[in-house]
Amino acid sequence: MLSTILAFAVAIGVLVTFHEFGHYWVARRCGVKVLRFSIGFGRPLFSARWRGTEWSISPIPLGGYVKMLDEREMDVPAHERHLAFNAQPVSRRMAIVAAGPLANLLLAVLLYMALFMSGVNWIKPGVGSVQPGSPAAQAGLRGGEVIAAVNGEAVESWQDLRLALMEGLADRAITLTLSQPTTQQLTVPPAALAELEADNHGLARLGLSPARPLAEIAMVDANGAGARGGLQVGDRLLALDGQPLRGWEDFSRQVRQHPGQPLMLTVSRHGRELTLRLTPDSLAGPDGQRLGRLNVAPRQDEAWMNSLRMSRQDDPISALAHAVEKTWDTAWSSFSMIGRMVLGQLSMDNLSGPLMIADYAGQSARQGTQSYLEFMALISISLAVLNLLPIPVLDGGHLMYYTVELLRGRPVSERTMALGQRIGLAALLGLMTFALFNDIQRLVTG
Structure with missing residues (x-):
C-alpha cells in the first residue's frame, strides 16, 4: 500500500509540475506577472519567493495552479496593468492556456524517447x-x-x-x-x-x-475442488468423461459448464493413467449464471511466449521520431475514445478515477522502470487530452472562449463565462463522481 501511494504521489507530482510549469514558462515570456506557482491545493505546507513568484506545495495532491496578475480577480495598479493576463492580446492568452497540455505532451515524448534509447521490451500480438x-x-x-x-x-x-x-x-x-x-x-x-x-x-x-496454456496442471489450490478431487501439480490431462481433451481451453470450458456436477477426469501421472472424480464448485458468473470452478491453473508454454518477446534500442534521432509517433497515436486514440463515449458507442464503464490510477501506478512501479515510465507517459497524455476538452474550467474551455473572441473580435460576456463555468464544473464533478464509482466497483468485484 505504501509503495502504491508513493508511486502515485511521485507520478502526479511530476505530471502536475510539468503542466503548470508550461503555463508559467509561457506566461513569463508573454510578459505576464505570475503571483503564485502551487503544486496541490489548500493552505501551503511550504512556500518561498523567487523572481517575484511565490512557489508553494500544498497538502491536497489533486492538481495545481498558476495564479497570474488579472484585473478580473484583483485590483491592479496602473503601472502594472500591462503585466496582467487579461490585458494581453488573445493570441498570447491562448498560448499561455495551451502551454499546460502541450507541456504534458512534451513530457510524454521525453519519457518515450528515454525508453526507446534505453531499450524497450514488448510482446508481439501473437494468439496463444x-x-x-x-x-x-x-x-x-x-x-x-x-x-x-x-x-x-x-x-x-x-x-x-x-x-x-x-x-x-x-x-x-x-x-x-x-x-x-x-x-x-x-x-x-x-x-x-x-x-x-x-x-x-x-x-x-x-x-x-497471448498465453498458450498446456494441458498440464501447474497450480492446485489446497482449498479448491481440484485438490478435493485428487488433482496434483504435474498431472497431464487426457480425457474427460471418456472423451479425449483437445487442450486446456476444452477442459476449462467443460468445467465451467458443469457447476456442482461430477466429472470423470483421466490424467497421466508419472507415466501412469489415473481416473479422478471431480465435482466443480458452483459460483455465480458475471451475468448471474452458475459456473463451475476447480481452482487449478495450467502450465504455460514458455517457448511460445519467448517467441513473442521482442526488444529494441534506438539511436537518439530514431527514438525521438518513434516517441513523437507514439505520443500522437496515443493522444488521438484517447480523443477517439472520449468521442465514442459522448456518442454512446463506448461504455462509460471505461472511465477510471484516482483509485484505479493509483493502483496502476503501484502495479507498474513493481513491474520495473520501463512499466512505470510507460504509465507516466500514458497518464501525461491523458492529462493533456482531458485538459484540452472544450469544457469550461478546463484549459480547453478557455481556449474555446478565446477562439470565439478571436472570431467575433470581442470577448465573451462575463455572464456567459460565469454560466459556462457553473455548467463546466457540474459536468466535471459528474465525470469525477462516475469515475470514482467505477473505481470502487472494480476494487469491490476484483
Missing part, C-alpha cells in the same frame, strides 16, 4: 489460445497466429492490439490481417460482436489471449 465458441474462434482463429493489423491499422504489440480491438468493438466491425502462419484476413462475424461492450469485459469475451 482461443476460447472455443468465442467470436475469435468463429472468425477462424485457432491459436499460433500473429496479427499484423486490425481493420487496416498496423499493430506491433499486444497493447496496440487491445486498443485496436476496443475501437473495433465500438464500431461493431473487426477484420484481422495475419502475418503468421500465412498472410490472410479473417473477419469476426458481426452477429458475434452485437452483444459485446467496448470495454475490458468485452475484450475478454472476444476470446483471445
Whole structure:
C-alpha cells in the first residue's frame, strides 16, 4: 500500500509540475506577472519567493495552479496593468492556456524517447489460445497466429492490439490481417460482436489471449475442488468423461459448464493413467449464471511466449521520431475514445478515477522502470487530452472562449463565462463522481 501511494504521489507530482510549469514558462515570456506557482491545493505546507513568484506545495495532491496578475480577480495598479493576463492580446492568452497540455505532451515524448534509447521490451500480438465458441474462434482463429493489423491499422504489440480491438468493438466491425502462419484476413462475424461492450469485459469475451496454456496442471489450490478431487501439480490431462481433451481451453470450458456436477477426469501421472472424480464448485458468473470452478491453473508454454518477446534500442534521432509517433497515436486514440463515449458507442464503464490510477501506478512501479515510465507517459497524455476538452474550467474551455473572441473580435460576456463555468464544473464533478464509482466497483468485484 505504501509503495502504491508513493508511486502515485511521485507520478502526479511530476505530471502536475510539468503542466503548470508550461503555463508559467509561457506566461513569463508573454510578459505576464505570475503571483503564485502551487503544486496541490489548500493552505501551503511550504512556500518561498523567487523572481517575484511565490512557489508553494500544498497538502491536497489533486492538481495545481498558476495564479497570474488579472484585473478580473484583483485590483491592479496602473503601472502594472500591462503585466496582467487579461490585458494581453488573445493570441498570447491562448498560448499561455495551451502551454499546460502541450507541456504534458512534451513530457510524454521525453519519457518515450528515454525508453526507446534505453531499450524497450514488448510482446508481439501473437494468439496463444482461443476460447472455443468465442467470436475469435468463429472468425477462424485457432491459436499460433500473429496479427499484423486490425481493420487496416498496423499493430506491433499486444497493447496496440487491445486498443485496436476496443475501437473495433465500438464500431461493431473487426477484420484481422495475419502475418503468421500465412498472410490472410479473417473477419469476426458481426452477429458475434452485437452483444459485446467496448470495454475490458468485452475484450475478454472476444476470446483471445497471448498465453498458450498446456494441458498440464501447474497450480492446485489446497482449498479448491481440484485438490478435493485428487488433482496434483504435474498431472497431464487426457480425457474427460471418456472423451479425449483437445487442450486446456476444452477442459476449462467443460468445467465451467458443469457447476456442482461430477466429472470423470483421466490424467497421466508419472507415466501412469489415473481416473479422478471431480465435482466443480458452483459460483455465480458475471451475468448471474452458475459456473463451475476447480481452482487449478495450467502450465504455460514458455517457448511460445519467448517467441513473442521482442526488444529494441534506438539511436537518439530514431527514438525521438518513434516517441513523437507514439505520443500522437496515443493522444488521438484517447480523443477517439472520449468521442465514442459522448456518442454512446463506448461504455462509460471505461472511465477510471484516482483509485484505479493509483493502483496502476503501484502495479507498474513493481513491474520495473520501463512499466512505470510507460504509465507516466500514458497518464501525461491523458492529462493533456482531458485538459484540452472544450469544457469550461478546463484549459480547453478557455481556449474555446478565446477562439470565439478571436472570431467575433470581442470577448465573451462575463455572464456567459460565469454560466459556462457553473455548467463546466457540474459536468466535471459528474465525470469525477462516475469515475470514482467505477473505481470502487472494480476494487469491490476484483
